[in-house]
Amino acid sequence: MIELLRVRDFAIVDRLDLELGPGFTVLTGETGAGKSILLQALGLLLGDRASRDWVRAGAPEARVEGAFVPPAPAAGAVAAVLEEAGIPWDPAEPLVVTRVVAADGRSRAHVNGALVPLHVLARVGTHLVEVSSQHQHQSLLREEEHLALLDAGLDAEGRRAFEGWQAAFAAWQEARAEVDRLERLDREGRDRAEFLRFQIGEIRAAGLEPGEDERLRAERDLLAHATKLREAYEAAEAELYTADTAALPRLGRAQRALEAATRWDPEAAAALDLVTEAMALVDEAAAAVRRRLGEVEADPARLEAVETRLEAIRRLERKHGAGVETILQKLERLEAELAEIENVEWGLERARTRLQEAEQGLAGAAGALRAARERAARGLERRVAEELAALAMGKARF
Template sequence: MLTALSIRDVVLIEALDLDFGPGLGVLTGETGAGKSILLDALGLALGARGDSGLVRHGAAQASVTATFDPPADLASLLDENGIEAEAGEPLIVRRVVKADGGSRGFVNNQPASAALLRELGARLVEIHGQHDDRGLLNPRGHRALLDTFARLDSAGVAASWQSWRGAETALAEARAEIEIATRDREWLDHAVAELDALAPEPGEEEALAERRRVMQRSEKIAEDLNALTDALDGSDGALARMRQAARILDRIAPDHPALSEALAALDRAVIEAGNAGDQVNEAARALAFDPRALEDDEARLFELRGMARKHRVQPDDLAALADELRGRRSRLEAGEEDIAALEQRARAARDAYVEAAAKLTKARTAAAARLDAAVAGELPPLKLDAARFRTTVAPLPEEQWGAAGHDRVEFEIATNPGAPYGALIRIASGGELSRFILALKVALAEEGGAATMIFDEIDRGVGGAVASAIGERLHRLAGRAQLLVVTHSPQVAARGAAHLLIAKRNDGVVTRTGVRQLEPGERREEIARMLSGAIITDEARAQADRLIETA
């Protein structure tokens, strides 16, 4: 429900703050007073085109803020768009338009796109008028309106649709894969044979590269190891010379204590040198390799890397690629059986969808008859006795089937006996169209819709009993939703729970539009003015009293 509207610098409105309550609120005023400006301002907040022409002359920008008591089902939409909203808190929608062009939207003081404002607006407010080309006049929404009227749940049909679409997608993918595989069968056989012959293993490239590195390093230090062995343990090596020196010292050591110490030190050196030689020999044995092994490893590494480049994968992924290609070949070989199974599944899913959609069509057809009867009952009081209304439920071509079934639903009218049925917007005149919209809305009202409905001069061109009938039906609608009605009809105005007067004032320099809520006495005067014109007579006041009393 719309609870407040704040307007700043929009056309002739300098500053305006309005509060709204439940029930029927009426907006009246003389022709040209600016009633359309009020609706344009609300439309701006709800995502309408941000025209800089709406900015009041001399102002830098215009702004409109609409405050709503939002329905619970808006929470998911707000969450999807990153808008924070506390449960139980009002929803504040604001739009700013600059005089030099450009606009910004906000929801709960958080930036929001015009598209989001429009989506919120469609959920929060319905606007109906003679020139409304959306809502009830848009055939694209008629199916949803009929389903809402009949309380039809199309979730089962939607699930069947998704199942069928999924089966068709799987079938198409399988057919495409087999077509590609068949076209590339020769290549596939060759690739699998190559990979099978190579027999790559995960991690093999890294192991080969490490082993090659070790062998290449060993090759480089082999000469140094040989030289070291000769230097230590050769016939003329250090170890042989130290042993010869030890033998000489052994003969002469008794001649002097220092020679004995020298002999002991030399013995120790011989032992350490021997140990060093043993370590060098052990390393040489460990680093020894067969040159053919290095060649084999390098050849294997070259093959692995070459195959990886050929298939544009990493060497470690070759084993997985081989499995994948073998799987593709296996699927190709078993493809016909798979296709047959998928075709059967798709046929079964289609049959299930068609059956579910047919049940929905039957329910819609029955609901259409009930809706037609309900609308027909509303037409005579609105002086549309000769008119006929019908809801057509017709099959769609298969390419247009969808999650909501395979029906095209459209509301049609014939305004005169014997005249053909046609779309509402093409057949009805302005006044007739307004009354048809009201009749249809009354028939649909019990099954929900937006919490706020606005009727823009829906009573234009009618009076007397017809205006009274319109007022009575608007009053009935207001028992289920908040209604705001821009009206020139005193019969409608008398039904209002709240009465707003829109008027222009001129201080000799600037013209401004203002809106104020009327007190009971002021309301009586305004309805009397609507009855009698510029000069308000006592008879008009008395008639206004009667209208208010009987409302």
């Protein structure tokens, strides 16, 4: 339904706002009153080509705007076209279409404020309005609409045949695409296989292990700062254990003092327990520091070897993606592609067999659909004849 048609500087129209309500609306007027101009303005919103002759004399541009509320079936079709074009629209809201024609004949079209090409506007327009007095909008005269009209009259069996044909056609398309892909692979496979073997060999020769790059970077950081780390651990060990003023000896002296205090003050036992627990924790910390101190050694040769290995990994990353995991995943894909090329003849034979089966299935489904459409055509012919007879056109043939 058209809710609003707004026209500015179009032909002889200066300004017009036409609001339409539900139900049947008739526009009448004598010749030259402007009925055809309204249809031409509406045609612009439906995707008709623009002409500079439509811009009112002295005006910089003509502007036509319409607000449409399509019924449910048409709304779904419009939404599909707009979604394909990347234009959001809520079918619960009116669809606003605007067309602007400049004085030089160039035009712009907008749907809900988004700029759209003319062919998209024309596709949307076919679902918005049927102008029976203008041939370019008569669905009955568009051959591409005929099958849709016929299929709308299919019975239940016919609809099942149509769905079966759709499924068979999709299966045939998939099978045809696979044969085309494998035939192309067969033609181009030799050069591609050599390239794949080179890349696979390069990655395999590196002998990568999952997580290796992360482990190497951690080891490199440790080796690069080994001297400073040893100094830090030695200082910590001294503060915890070896120095005269270290924490553990001082806690030992405090423990002995508190043991003596418990002879005369039972409340000292609580403090003694805490000091004893602290001694255990400090002793554990000191052991961890000594252990780590024994593990950290400056090793220039090993550091050089780690840097060399990381550089080899970085060279592979520049070709195949960041991270050892990514490289290993690519290796799997390359090996799978090479295996497919090496077995392409066998795969192509299977694909051709599937294509032949799909063609047979499609032929059967097409036969069933043809029979269903013939039944629908006879029913349509009968119903149209009945309508023509009711219009006193009984001798007309459809």
